[in-house]
Amino acid sequence: MRPPTIRDVAERAGVSKSLVSLVLRGSEQVRPEKRRAVLAAVEELGYRPNAAARSLSERRTRTVGVLLNDLRNPWFVELLDGLNAELYASGLRTLLADGRQGRRLGEDLTHTFTELRVDGLIAVGTLPDPAAVRTAAARMPTVVAGTREPVLPDVDIVAGDDELGARLATEHLIGLGHRHIAHIAGRGVVGELRRRGFEAVMREHGLSGSATVEQGDLTEEGGYRATVRLLGAPHRPTAVFAFNDMAGVGALSAAEELGLRVPDDLSLVGYDNTYLARLRHLWLTTVDNAGHDIGRRAARRLLDRIADPARPGEVALTAPALEVRGTTAPPRPLD
Amino acid sequence: MRPPTIRDVAERAGVSKSLVSLVLRGSEQVRPEKRRAVLAAVEELGYRPNAAARSLSERRTRTVGVLLNDLRNPWFVELLDGLNAELYASGLRTLLADGRQGRRLGEDLTHTFTELRVDGLIAVGTLPDPAAVRTAAARMPTVVAGTREPVLPDVDIVAGDDELGARLATEHLIGLGHRHIAHIAGRGVVGELRRRGFEAVMREHGLSGSATVEQGDLTEEGGYRATVRLLGAPHRPTAVFAFNDMAGVGALSAAEELGLRVPDDLSLVGYDNTYLARLRHLWLTTVDNAGHDIGRRAARRLLDRIADPARPGEVALTAPALEVRGTTAPPRPLD
DNA sequence: GGAGAGGTCTGGAACGGTCCAAAGAAGGGC
DNA sequence: GCCCTTCTTTGGACCGTTCCAGACCTCTCC
Numbered sequence: 001m002r003p004p005t006i007r008d009v010a011e012r013a014g015v016s017k018s019l020v021s022l023v024l025r026g027s028e029q030v031r032p033e034k035r036r037a038v039l040a041a042v043e044e045l046g047y048r049p050n051a052a053a054r055s056l057s058e059r060r061t062r063t064v065g066v067l068l069n070d071l072r073n074p075w076f077v078e079l080l081d082g083l084n085a086e087l088y089a090s091g092l093r094t095l096l097a098d099g100r101q102g103r104r105l106g107e108d109l110t111h112t113f114t115e116l117r118v119d120g121l122i123a124v125g126t127l128p129d130p131a132a133v134r135t136a137a138a139r140m141p142t143v144v145a146g147t148r149e150p151v152l153p154d155v156d157i158v159a160g161d162d163e164l165g166a167r168l169a170t171e172h173l174i175g176l177g178h179r180h181i182a183h184i185a186g187r188g189v190v191g192e193l194r195r196r197g198f199e200a201v202m203r204e205h206g207l208s209g210s211a212t213v214e215q216g217d218l219t220e221e222g223g224y225r226a227t228v229r230l231l232g233a234p235h236r237p238t239a240v241f242a243f244n245d246m247a248g249v250g251a252l253s254a255a256e257e258l259g260l261r262v263p264d265d266l267s268l269v270g271y272d273n274t275y276l277a278r279l280r281h282l283w284l285t286t287v288d289n290a291g292h293d294i295g296r297r298a299a300r301r302l303l304d305r306i307a308d309p310a311r312p313g314e315v316a317l318t319a320p321a322l323e324v325r326g327t328t329a330p331p332r333p334l335d
Numbered sequence: 336m337r338p339p340t341i342r343d344v345a346e347r348a349g350v351s352k353s354l355v356s357l358v359l360r361g362s363e364q365v366r367p368e369k370r371r372a373v374l375a376a377v378e379e380l381g382y383r384p385n386a387a388a389r390s391l392s393e394r395r396t397r398t399v400g401v402l403l404n405d406l407r408n409p410w411f412v413e414l415l416d417g418l419n420a421e422l423y424a425s426g427l428r429t430l431l432a433d434g435r436q437g438r439r440l441g442e443d444l445t446h447t448f449t450e451l452r453v454d455g456l457i458a459v460g461t462l463p464d465p466a467a468v469r470t471a472a473a474r475m476p477t478v479v480a481g482t483r484e485p486v487l488p489d490v491d492i493v494a495g496d497d498e499l500g501a502r503l504a505t506e507h508l509i510g511l512g513h514r515h516i517a518h519i520a521g522r523g524v525v526g527e528l529r530r531r532g533f534e535a536v537m538r539e540h541g542l543s544g545s546a547t548v549e550q551g552d553l554t555e556e557g558g559y560r561a562t563v564r565l566l567g568a569p570h571r572p573t574a575v576f577a578f579n580d581m582a583g584v585g586a587l588s589a590a591e592e593l594g595l596r597v598p599d600d601l602s603l604v605g606y607d608n609t610y611l612a613r614l615r616h617l618w619l620t621t622v623d624n625a626g627h628d629i630g631r632r633a634a635r636r637l638l639d640r641i642a643d644p645a646r647p648g649e650v651a652l653t654a655p656a657l658e659v660r661g662t663t664a665p666p667r668p669l670d
Numbered sequence: 671g672g673a674g675a676g677g678t679c680t681g682g683a684a685c686g687g688t689c690c691a692a693a694g695a696a697g698g699g700c
Numbered sequence: 701g702c703c704c705t706t707c708t709t710t711g712g713a714c715c716g717t718t719c720c721a722g723a724c725c726t727c728t729c730c
């Protein structure tokens with residue numbers, strides 16, 4: 001009842017197991033009739049090679065571990081898609097681990113990847129436990145995607161240019177005539193960079209005085225709360241630039257609840273251009289962060305690094321693009 | 336530069352490799368001082384067991400393959416979460432493959448799982464290639480989750496009771512006073528079942544004559560288009576029950592675009608209670624399909640089936656629950 | 671003091687592939 | 701017909717574990 005092995009195939013085809021192995025790996029050095037005999041035996045027995053045996057012998061697994069921050073964040077899923085496409089094309093499989101689960105179990109997930117002897121690791125997004133990435137990176141080729149940390153020797157970083165993206169969003173709002181603009185900030189390095197871009201542009205336009213920053217988080221709830229605080233303040237902004245689309249949607253809800261119309265009373269910009277922003281009912285102006293593209297680049301970086309593990313780590317930034325939709329407009333004339 | 340093996344550990348600790356193996360597997364039959372020596376050597380060398388070697392010898396991988404329809408559908412992600420939690424607790428890893436990718440490459444993904452000798456397979460949602468599930472199921476314990484097909488011998492099915500869910504939604508609308516109700520139908524068995532539930536309730540209330548079914552698909556776009564058609568027809572419905580939340584959001588957009596207010600002019604019910612429906616700005620009345628729970632159950636079924644591969648396939652349905660939010664209300668009094 | 675019974679520990683055979691050196695077969699040239 | 705070269709094919713070692721039968725201790729008991 002056991003699955004057939006290469007020896008079973010060899011016996012059936014009347015050849016040695018080595019020859020079967022040669023045929024299966026596509027060697028040219030095999031006479032056509034033997035090749036046919038082997039392939040026929042494979043077919044008849046329904047033989048499938050055993051990946052564990054193969055990788056034990058070859059000392060590689062053709063598998064890449066992906067440590068993901070949060071599958072619920074659509075942007076990460078997009079990135080993952082790009083990653084998969086590129087890796088698959090190079091004959092590498094992808095083993096996905098959701099980081100939230102991993103935090104519960106300490107650095108267990110990187111342990112798992114180490115035991116599996118994955119050929120490489122991609123860490124996507126800001127992970128709960130950066131130390132785990134460090135130890136993992138010491139053992140296998142590693143690329144960080146979609147965020148700028150942790151910065152480690154021999155680890156590549158592939159991410160969007162968050163500061164530039166924030167500049168685009170802010171300049172768009174200023175170009176429309178807004179002066180009093182608020183930013184709902186996110187956490188981590190990415191949050192920091194987007195905030196910095198926002199503040200820099202405001203400063204360049206002499207608007208530092210009317211720039212507000214309110215701390216949120218990456219969720220709708222956070223965006224909602226931050227916006228309620230912003231709009232409840234005495235001198236309310238006419239535009240809000242949110243850390244990401246989820247927070248942007250939260251802001252949308254808050255505005256609506258307070259009786260403000262978007263974009264007439266309040267302009268709103270999100271970030272990431274996830275499918276949320278594309279929903280017609282939301283139709284959020286946002287910054288396209290090219291998730292798919294970043295995924296592909298990260299995959300290529302990893303392939304390079306697997307080929308040459310000692311190459312110095314590089315930082316590659318992708319330029320984001322503004323995507324203007326329905327939630328931004330000139331401010332209403334002053335009353 | 337190779338990672339240390341069990342032999343390296345044995346040498347360092349001054350014992351045999353067999354003893355190291357015993358210690359690592361937690362045997363009680365080892366004297367404490369030897370155990371300490373082994374663990375110290377493991378620590379010093381940074382030893383990690385090689386999963387490939389282990390599974391080759393043990394003839395199992397402690398890994399479950401998950402064939403997923405679409406990572407972009409939040410409901411599936413929720414299901415996945417439940418699945419992971421339960422499997423992880425039982426010491427099984429999860430290997431995720433996105434089906435869309437697989438379709439491009441034929442039944443390649445099940446091949447991959449076969450080669451990896453995963454201990455079991457979970458097929459989530461309606462997959463592009465049902466034949467692949469059939470061949471896979473012949474080789475390994477298999478559970479279908481989140482849909483009702485394909486029905487195969489020795490394969491368990493764990494899903495929501497779609498017909499019941501549709502009944503709940505429809506009865507809710509009728510209870511509010513709606514008479515002319517439309518349904519945006521989905522594809523596959525799940526679409527079929529929800530439509531059937533809708534039609535049955537309409538019939539029971541003598542409303543067959545004012546029940547409309549419009550074909551959509553699982554996306555926002557599909558829901559939007561279907562709703563535009565519905566609302567453009569001469570005798571427009573006062574309520575729409577959509578196949579899922581995505582389609583429901585599309586319907587929301589269509590209604591808005593045509594100048595109808597939800598829920599005053601049009602009531603709307605979705606399905607799945609994904610986080611989309613929970614976004615304050617959408618606040619969609621929907622049917623909670625207990626994705627997490629279904630995931631957990633599917634995992635348990637698979638564990639049972641791994642323990643006893645010959646047990647006959649069962650169908651387990653989870654009862655959904657109506658989640659009333661802001662998109663349903665009594666119809667406006669007739670003009 | 672010797673037999674028997676545990677409790678500990680070990681060597682070697684799997685597991686199912688890849689890889690390599692060498693054997694065997696087939697053709698070419700003289 | 702023999703030697704040399706070039707293709708084909710093969711046996712056996714190896715990859716890093718687990719598993720098992722048996723060896724080796726150390727007691728206990730008579």
